[in-house]
Amino acid sequence: MKIGFLDIEWFDVLDVLLLAFLLYQIYFLVKGTIASRIFLGYLLVYLLYLVAKAIGLELLTTLLGYFISVGALALIIIFQQEIRRFLLIIGKSTNIANSRFVMRWFRQPSATEPTTPLKPIIDACKSMSSEFTGGLIVIAKNDDLEKFIQSGDRLDALISKRLLLSIAGQYSPLRDGAVIISEDRIRAARCILPISENDEILTSTGFRHRAAIGISEVTDAASIAISEETGRISLAIDGELYPNISSGELEEKLQQYLMELNKVRKREGGKDTPVE
Numbered sequence: 001m002k003i004g005f006l007d008i009e010w011f012d013v014l015d016v017l018l019l020a021f022l023l024y025q026i027y028f029l030v031k032g033t034i035a036s037r038i039f040l041g042y043l044l045v046y047l048l049y050l051v052a053k054a055i056g057l058e059l060l061t062t063l064l065g066y067f068i069s070v071g072a073l074a075l076i077i078i079f080q081q082e083i084r085r086f087l088l089i090i091g092k093s094t095n096i097a098n099s100r101f102v103m104r105w106f107r108q109p110s111a112t113e114p115t116t117p118l119k120p121i122i123d124a125c126k127s128m129s130s131e132f133t134g135g136l137i138v139i140a141k142n143d144d145l146e147k148f149i150q151s152g153d154r155l156d157a158l159i160s161k162r163l164l165l166s167i168a169g170q171y172s173p174l175r176d177g178a179v180i181i182s183e184d185r186i187r188a189a190r191c192i193l194p195i196s197e198n199d200e201i202l203t204s205t206g207f208r209h210r211a212a213i214g215i216s217e218v219t220d221a222a223s224i225a226i227s228e229e230t231g232r233i234s235l236a237i238d239g240e241l242y243p244n245i246s247s248g249e250l251e252e253k254l255q256q257y258l259m260e261l262n263k264v265r266k267r268e269g270g271k272d273t274p275v276e
């Protein structure tokens, strides 16, 4: 196809469409984050470079050229989180990631069969909420949370309502930070989680809730935040916060989220243990 002096092939159209789709995805990924401002700044410098090059400002072109080539590397470092999230989204949205073969090769053996009993967790959250005891509980799904577990005190204890309440208790030395649960065990307490940088989250949101969202952005874990101030229960999944939900809703959402994994396991023909 010829448009004016341009010779356009179907592949060129596909190329442009794919690039547009990619840019659209990147826009959604960085929207509202500090990264979006950095990205905009980098884009402006690149535009300046193109203008300087076009009008023949040699010194400026050389200088900006250096900046842009080093900048590409800097961008990878700055956008580490976003690139990770982007790849996670792609990985999650493809069925390949759920296939038996990929699961067998890439997943941690301990993380493939999460049989987390929800009842003691929900009951503990209910009590904490009514007593205005703050808490942050992370429930692992597929991703390995070892890095975060290492930041706290390892427990490796069976899940029980009483233990969760003791950890969160007013005089407990383990009450600060997050509790991490994987399968049927409380792996650690006092863990430090990444803080979400999403600007769209209300600025009034405290660090407990930002940390709950943060961990759900960088991993597929679900996290529950119980506010010390209001007693409200919130749930973060996939970078989204469901604020002020009832214990019933919490159970329903968690069950649904963890059941997605059971469906995969059913497809695989493995033994299925329903999440309680």
Ligand SMILES: Nc1ncnc2c1ncn2[C@@H]1O[C@H](COP(=O)(O)OP(=O)(O)OP(=O)(O)O)[C@@H](O)[C@H]1O
Binding pocket: 134, 135, 136, 175, 176, 177, 178, 191, 192, 193, 194, 195, 205, 206, 207, 208, 209, 210, 211, 226, 227, 228, 229, 230
């Ligand atoms: N990055 C983090 N990782 C793990 N735990 C955290 C992190 N940041 C804060 N917390 C926990 O959250 C607690 C309360 O923090 P903050 O008061 O800022 O949160 P909040 O969202 O306003 O919660 P609340 O409504 O309970 O006051 C801290 O004492 C700490 O235990």
